[in-house]
Amino acid sequence: MDLLEDYRRATFFFESGDPLGAARLLEPIVEAEPHNTAVRLLLARAYFNSAQLNGAEAQLRVLVEHDPSDHYAHHVLGRTLERAGRFREALPHLRLASAMKTQTDYQEALRRVETWLGKNSAA
Template sequence: MDLLEEYRRATFFFESGDPLGASKLLEPIVEAEPHNTAVRQLLARAYFNSAQLKRAETQLRALVEHDPSDHYAHHVLGRTLERDGRFREALPHLRLAAAMKQQPEYSEAVHRVEQWLGKSETA
């Protein structure tokens, strides 16, 4: 198997709106190259976009463990936990990403989860 060609195919699938197809192509690449963060990140995003949240979480936790300063991995992990309804677990990752890199998307996610948690605690 030509891993680079498979990665290119997976990227095409992902960008064409087929995250499930992309994940099927990426899984054996991650197995063959477990330390390739670009492949693992794309696999995590493919899982997230196809609502395979537990699988996305697993990949993202591996990325964060490998590089705790990866703001994007923290953000997507936070978004994955948020999407799974695990707001308290999501917030630290979202805050950390926002502190590491000033991006509107990061700040908006923090605000959204803080708002949700504030509303749930007063309900």
């Protein structure tokens, strides 16, 4: 198995709109190189883009545990939890990401979840 070539192919699949194909190529790479954060992040994004939210969450939690200052991993974890309807769990990750880095999409995701929780505070 040529891991670098498989990673390049997976990146091509992902960028071409085939997150399932990318995930299939990335899973064995993550197994072979569990500390490779770039591969794990791409796998998490492939899972997210193919609505495999449990898989995305698992990969992102590993990334956040490994590097709590990774604002992007916090953002994508928050978005994954938001997409799964787990707004209260998403909120701290979205707040952290937004506090660590000022980006429009971070702020928009945070506002969406805060608004949803504000409108559904009895939930």
